[in-house]
Amino acid sequence: MSTNKVQIALVLPDLLGTYGDFGNAVVLEKRMTWRGIPAEIVNIRFGEPVPESCDIYVVGGGEDTAQTLAVRHLRDHPGMQRAAARGAVILGVCAGIQIFGESFTRADQVTHPGLGLIDSTSHAGGSRAIGEVIATPAGGLFEGLLTGFENHQGRTVLGPSAQPLAHVKVGTGNDGSVEGAVQGRILCTYLHGPVLPRNPQIADLLIEWATGAKPGPLDLPDVTRLRTERAKAAGVSL
Amino acid sequence: MPNTPGADPARLPLRTAAAVRLGNMSSKLSQKMGLGAGGMIGGRVALRLDPQALAHLTSGRSVALVTGTNGKTTSTMMLSRAVSFLGEVATNHGGANMPDGHVTALSKQPDAPYAVLEVDEGYFPEVVRAASPAVAVLLNLSRDQLDRVGEVRTIEKSLRTALASVTGVVVANCDDIMVTSAARDSANVVWVATGTGWHNDAASCPRCGDPIRWEGEHWFCTGCDLARPRPQWVTGDGYLVAPNGVKVELSLRLPGKFNQANAVMATAAAAALGVPVEEAVQRLRAVSNVAGRYRTIQRSGHRARLLLSKNPAGWSETLTVVREADHPAVLVINAHEADGRDLSWLWDVPFERLRGRQVIASGERATDLAVRLTYAEVEHTIVPDPLLAIDAMPPGPVEVIANYTAFRDLNARAAQ
Ligand SMILES: [Zn+2]
Numbered sequence: 018m019s020t021n022k023v024q025i026a027l028v029l030p031d032l033l034g035t036y037g038d039f040g041n042a043v044v045l046e047k048r049m050t051w052r053g054i055p056a057e058i059v060n061i062r063f064g065e066p067v068p069e070s071c072d073i074y075v076v077g078g079g080e081d082t083a084q085t086l087a088v089r090h091l092r093d094h095p096g097m098q099r100a101a102a103r104g105a106v107i108l109g110v111c112a113g114i115q116i117f118g119e120s121f122t123r124a125d126q127v128t129h130p131g132l133g134l135i136d137s138t139s140h141a142g143g144s145r146a147i148g149e150v151i152a153t154p155a156g157g158l159f160e161g162l163l164t165g166f167e168n169h170q171g172r173t174v175l176g177p178s179a180q181p182l183a184h185v186k187v188g189t190g191n192d193g194s195v196e197g198a199v200q201g202r203i204l205c206t207y208l209h210g211p212v213l214p215r216n217p218q219i220a221d222l223l224i225e226w227a228t229g230a231k232p233g234p235l236d237l238p239d240v241t242r243l244r245t246e247r248a249k250a251a252g253v254s255l
Numbered sequence: 256m257p258n259t260p261g262a263d264p265a266r267l268p269l270r271t272a273a274a275v276r277l278g279n280m281s282s283k284l285s286q287k288m289g290l291g292a293g294g295m296i297g298g299r300v301a302l303r304l305d306p307q308a309l310a311h312l313t314s315g316r317s318v319a320l321v322t323g324t325n326g327k328t329t330s331t332m333m334l335s336r337a338v339s340f341l342g343e344v345a346t347n348h349g350g351a352n353m354p355d356g357h358v359t360a361l362s363k364q365p366d367a368p369y370a371v372l373e374v375d376e377g378y379f380p381e382v383v384r385a386a387s388p389a390v391a392v393l394l395n396l397s398r399d400q401l402d403r404v405g406e407v408r409t410i411e412k413s414l415r416t417a418l419a420s421v422t423g424v425v426v427a428n429c430d431d432i433m434v435t436s437a438a439r440d441s442a443n444v445v446w447v448a449t450g451t452g453w454h455n456d457a458a459s460c461p462r463c464g465d466p467i468r469w470e471g472e473h474w475f476c477t478g479c480d481l482a483r484p485r486p487q488w489v490t491g492d493g494y495l496v497a498p499n500g501v502k503v504e505l506s507l508r509l510p511g512k513f514n515q516a517n518a519v520m521a522t523a524a525a526a527a528l529g530v531p532v533e534e535a536v537q538r539l540r541a542v543s544n545v546a547g548r549y550r551t552i553q554r555s556g557h558r559a560r561l562l563l564s565k566n567p568a569g570w571s572e573t574l575t576v577v578r579e580a581d582h583p584a585v586l587v588i589n590a591h592e593a594d595g596r597d598l599s600w601l602w603d604v605p606f607e608r609l610r611g612r613q614v615i616a617s618g619e620r621a622t623d624l625a626v627r628l629t630y631a632e633v634e635h636t637i638v639p640d641p642l643l644a645i646d647a648m649p650p651g652p653v654e655v656i657a658n659y660t661a662f663r664d665l666n667a668r669a670a671q
Pocket residue numbers: 460461462463464465476477478479480481
């Protein structure tokens with residue numbers, strides 16, 4: 018599968034594609050190709066081996082059953098974990114943040130081992146967090162606000178090797194105070210929307226990690242308009 | 256008319272009869288007071304007074320229930336038209352598909368020996384218990400509103416339990432994996448190949464979790480014995496093939512492959528109740544407008560066809576329908592509770608199919624849609640008010656596709 022294109026692996030979209038996660042892959046692909054960087058999406062379906070040669074891996078959210086099956090599949094075919102070891106870029110959304118950690122504990126109190134890609138544990142919270150989220154960057158990793166929609170019962174606690182992605186202004190995120198996780202070139206978030214259409218600066222950060230160069234400007238008026246609208250809906254001005 | 260037991264109101268238990276009378280009164284009262292169509296209020300009152308009202312009102316009638324994620328309202332209308340060949344049919348037009356809506360519909364037509372009811376998936380087990388249906392129709396199962404309805408797999412399991420208790424005929428779509436799993440344990444299943452099914456939620460087997468594999472139209476689980484059953488009814492392009500091998504032209508007035516699937520499901524269900532195939536098809540063929548859907552409105556030199564799509568599977572089907580002609584399209588998106596507040600699903604809809612067409616993004620969440628269209632490389636403008644969006648198109652035909660509350664509001668405004 019060696020090509021000169023940046024390969025974006027959409028990991029198990031048939032299990033972990035509940036929240037429009039295809040959108041994150043398509044945003045990465047278009048933001049590269051529109052700037053003259055050849056890129057393509059590689060669909061990795063349930064039942065198929067996971068290649069370790071891709072440049073960016075996008076992992077989405079799914080129902081509990083699907084999440085369990087996905088972990089089993091990714092353990093049996095550890096291509097993504099091998100790619101992570103050599104520094105590939107990985108985006109984990111919602112269920113992604115839970116299965117990337119050391120473990121996740123469901124509402125039934127059963128603890129499942131995670132993939133151990135980031136220093137975190139997750140457990141079921143008392144209530145489901147649903148609604149618009151606004152967060153400010155942590156550690157100067159990106160500029161502008163992080164916006165998205167959350168819908169999850171999980172709560173995540175980060176260990177010392179993982180840094181939060183952002184500080185929550187509106188919404189719940191990991192625990193009501195911070196949102197997401199960054200460890201090396203692995204970036205996780207609870208936010209849907211999907212997250213990359215809503216946050217082009219995060220998409221460009223992942224592209225920069227994957228290509229080694231900061232991509233040039235790309236003005237999409239609808240995206241700017243959407244960010245302003247969503248922040249306003251959450252009671253925050255951008 | 257075949258010999259069927261009627262639902263004589265005089266034979267209703269006293270409590271139900273009284274509850275129904277009061278319910279009908281409050282229904283009329285609410286209509287008079289302008290509280291809407293009175294669709295459910297009467298039923299709500301009757302159910303409060305007599306929790307067994309649904310069981311009593313269905314007792315003695317031949318009942319058909321229709322459920323599934325998409326196509327319920329259309330299929331229910333088609334089936335009720337087809338069954339009218341046998342006699343008077345009580346039915347809940349217009350999507351009041353919970354028990355209060357059923358009670359309202361049934362008490363308005365106490366003498367109808369037949370009842371054809373659209374049932375919300377979540378209420379299906381309860382309604383099956385109350386109504387002991389002669390026929391249960393399961394159309395399809397896919398994800399609906401992300402933050403509102405339970406997981407598809409949870410719904411599949413609850414339908415599976417409910418359908419196993421049905422002693423009548425279960426009419427089920429064998430091209431839908433979730434439907435097949437839900438219906439397979441029933442004693443008396445009629446399988447219909449509809450050629451439609453949303454496979455994106457069913458990569459893993461609902462029974463054992465292993466991957467499902469497809470070979471042409473056939474599918475099977477790689478871990479257990481769940482596989483596509485052999486269909487008795489087959490949907491072709493514009494026709495159906497009945498179990499006896501006879502081919503019947505559908506010639507529907509409603510557009511699209513999805514409505515052909517609805518028609519064949521309805522015909523199979525009507526046949527289970529004793530309606531001859533030709534008679535059934537002839538009657539459901541005439542359906543042209545389902546609660547305002549598919550109707551065309553004239554406005555400012557435009558002929559705008561109104562199409563409702565509520566979820567990724569529905570949008571995908573509708574985009575196929577509008578592909579039949581290259582008309583400009585107004586897409587209307589809201590995100591209220593009833594629509595699902597999480598608009599992530601917009602990214603599961605293949606809007607790429609609209610490339611090269613004149614498109615306006617509309618509705619309260621027009622901007623979310625506009626971003627989706629940007630990345631789909633579909634040129635578009637934003638006009639949040641859907642009526643103004645229609646006006647902004649060049650004169651002539653316009654396709655208007657809207658999600659739930661957007662459609663409801665547009666339909667109401669267009670009627671003024
Ligand atoms: Zn299986």
